[in-house]
Amino acid sequence: MPGFFFKGWEFDLAVRYLRTKRKNGGIAVIAILSYVGVALAVTALIAVMSVMNGFQGEIMGRFLTFNSHADIEGPAINQRLNRDTMLSRLRQTPGVVDAAPYVESPALGESRLTSAPVFIRGGNGESLKHAGIAENLIAGSVRNYDVGDAVLIGEGVAGTLGLRVGDQIVLTAPAGQSENDLAAARRAYTVAGIFSSKVAKVDQTYIYLPLAEAQDFLGRGGNWDMIEIRVRNPYRIEAIMPHLKSAAGRNTKVEDWKQRDSVVWGALKFEAAAMRAILFFVTVIAAMNIVSGIVMLVKNKTRDIAILRTIGAGKASVTRVFFLAGAMVGAAGTFTGLVVGVAIVTFIYPLQRGLEWLFHFSFAMGDMAYLPANLHVGETLVVVFGAFLATSLCTLIPALAASRLEPVDALRYE
Numbered sequence: 026m027p028g029f030f031f032k033g034w035e036f037d038l039a040v041r042y043l044r045t046k047r048k049n050g051g052i053a054v055i056a057i058l059s060y061v062g063v064a065l066a067v068t069a070l071i072a073v074m075s076v077m078n079g080f081q082g083e084i085m086g087r088f089l090t091f092n093s094h095a096d097i098e099g100p101a102i103n104q105r106l107n108r109d110t111m112l113s114r115l116r117q118t119p120g121v122v123d124a125a126p127y128v129e130s131p132a133l134g135e136s137r138l139t140s141a142p143v144f145i146r147g148g149n150g151e152s153l154k155h156a157g158i159a160e161n162l163i164a165g166s167v168r169n170y171d172v173g174d175a176v177l178i179g180e181g182v183a184g185t186l187g188l189r190v191g192d193q194i195v196l197t198a199p200a201g202q203s204e205n206d207l208a209a210a211r212r213a214y215t216v217a218g219i220f221s222s223k224v225a226k227v228d229q230t231y232i233y234l235p236l237a238e239a240q241d242f243l244g245r246g247g248n249w250d251m252i253e254i255r256v257r258n259p260y261r262i263e264a265i266m267p268h269l270k271s272a273a274g275r276n277t278k279v280e281d282w283k284q285r286d287s288v289v290w291g292a293l294k295f296e297a298a299a300m301r302a303i304l305f306f307v308t309v310i311a312a313m314n315i316v317s318g319i320v321m322l323v324k325n326k327t328r329d330i331a332i333l334r335t336i337g338a339g340k341a342s343v344t345r346v347f348f349l350a351g352a353m354v355g356a357a358g359t360f361t362g363l364v365v366g367v368a369i370v371t372f373i374y375p376l377q378r379g380l381e382w383l384f385h386f387s388f389a390m391g392d393m394a395y396l397p398a399n400l401h402v403g404e405t406l407v408v409v410f411g412a413f414l415a416t417s418l419c420t421l422i423p424a425l426a427a428s429r430l431e432p433v434d435a436l437r438y439e
Contacts, residue, residue, distance in 0.1 A: 035342060039349035042322055055318035060358040062311035067362025067412045068369065070304040071405055075370040077300060078404075079397030081293055088289070090157040091227045092282060093253030094262055095269060099277035102126070103248045107274075112252065114272040120256050120265040125152040126249035128239050132198035134232065136186040143182055144230040145198055147239020148253075153177070155255050158220050158233060165190040165218030170235060175217035181229030183219045192216050196232070198243055210242050305411060311358075312416040315351045319423040323347060326427075340428035347424035348417070355416025363409050370398045 043056055097115070102108055115124035127148040134143040150170055153159055159167045163180060170177060178188065188194060197211045214234070222228050240247055254269060256262055262281045270279045283290050333343060369376060374395050381387055 032342070032345075035345045035349060038346050039353065042326065042346075042350050043353065055314065055321065056354050059311070059314040059318055060354050060361070062314050063308065063355055063358025063412065063416060064361040064365065066304075066308040066311040067359050067408065068366040070301075070308060070408050070412075071363065071366030071400075072369045072398075073304055074297075074301060074404060074408070075366075075398040075400045076373075076396055077297055078399040078401060081297065082399050083397045085293070087222065087224050088286075089259045089282065091222045091224055092286075093251075094256045094259040095254035095266070095279060095281040096285065097252040097254065097269070097273050097277050097279050098250070099273075101274055101276040102252055105247075108249070111272070111274060114274075115252065115254065115269065118265065118268045118272050120258070121269070122255045122257055123152065123155045124252055124254050125149060125155075126236065126252050127152065128236065128243055128245050128248075128250045130198050130243050132196050132232070134182060134186055135195040135197070136188050136192065138187040139185070141182070141185045142230070143178075143196070143232050145196065145232050145234060145239060145243070147234045147236045147243070149236050152253065153233060157222070161220045161222055162218045163221045165216065167218055170217055170233075174212075174214045174238075175235075176214040177218045177220055177233040178216055179228035179231050180219055180221045181225070182232060183216070185229070188216050188219075190216055190219060194232070196242070210244065212242055305408075305415075308412050309415045309419075312355060312412070312419045315354055315416055316419050316423055318354070319347055319351045319420055320426075322350060323423055323427040344421075344424045344428040347427045348420050351420025351424065352413075352417050355413060355420065359409055359412045359416065362412070363405070367400065367405070370400045373398045 043053070101111065112124055112126070115121060118124075125148060127146060129144065129146045132143050132145045134141055148156075150167065153167060153170065158177060162177075165177075167177065176194065178194065183189065186194065193213050193215055195211065195213045197209055199209055220228075234242065239245075252273075256265060259282060262283065266279065266281055270277075273279050333346075377395050
């Protein structure tokens with residue numbers, strides 16, 4: 026396409042126009058302010074998005090550690106002749122880490138001091154390992170979990186009921202096979218361990234029992250309530266859902282965590298998208314400063330435009346000269362923002378410690394001692410490309426206006 030590529034003299038002239046001169050000092054000041062504005066906007070966009078990604082990863086990481094990634098229920102999971110085969114198929118599905126049956130029920134927990142509502146979860150020792158319970162014990166151990174009357178409780182339950190390892194907790198729960206059965210079971214168990222998941226709902230209510238004991242206590246008669254599935258990458262669970270449904274077979278319902286907790290997942294995605302859009306508009310506003318700078322440059326260089334057109338420079342060349350002048354400011358600001366933003370995310374911990382020391386203020390939130398940050402390369406490249414595109418489009422408008430200026434009109438009042 027003729028006239029598409031930039032020429033050397035166009036670069037030279039664009040750079041010369043951006044240099045500070047006494048009579049055009051205002052243009053240089055606007056160019057500097059535009060450069061700083063774009064750099065700060067890109068820096069803020071990269072840093073804020075990375076921190077948001079970090080918080081989202083931290084929250085969802087904890088959430089997905091102690092909750093199943095998919096659940097399977099339905100009549101087929103209690104067909105004694107076929108359910109073990111189905112469980113084996115599920116475990117052999119590509120991408121699946123574990124498939125384990127469980128039962129659960131609300132209950133009342135009592136100690137010598139008080140009582141509180143709790144939630145019983147019955148599962149085997151292997152499922153505890155995949156759920157992160159064993160790695161998050163703050164007292165006791167899981168060695169005796171599958172034998173005797175041992176249970177594991179959350180630190181919130183322990184605090185509410187005043188329990189420690191070795192103490193007894195009395196559980197009262199519905200023990201009927203149906204909702205209309207009002208029979209209740211009451212048993213005493215020994216606290217074998219206390220875990221801290223950092224998830225309030227889990228820590229404050231959950232009590233883990235061995236699967237066989239929970240089935241007997243809740244009157245399930247050997248039945249399962251559900252089969253929980255854990256996968257390697259829960260964020261891409263949609264890719265293996267067809268395989269899970271195929272492995273589960275007929276008379277089953279397979280639901281992944283994004284469907285089950287759609288409100289939480291949808292809220293997090295909407296918040297992230299809204300914040301990205303708002304911050305990108307800040308970048309666009311910063312890029313708009315370049316428009317005013319190029320408009321002033323075009324006005325002050327009217328005579329130069331007329332001379333260029335007279336000696337044979339085409340409209341495309343004039344457009345490219347002023348486009349390059351603004352695009353270089355935008356590119357420099359975008360690159361600076363990229364470097365500073367990546368540096369902030371990379372060194373966020375020492376930076377946070379320095380700010381805390383300087384202002385005597387703590388950024389710690391709950392059990393998070395520092396701001397989590399997760400820099401996504403693809404997302405960062407989108408930010409850089411978007412910022413450069415915004416600055417370039419803003420520059421193009423006054424550059425096209427400059428190319429429409431005719432030599433006669435430009436020299437009329439000279």
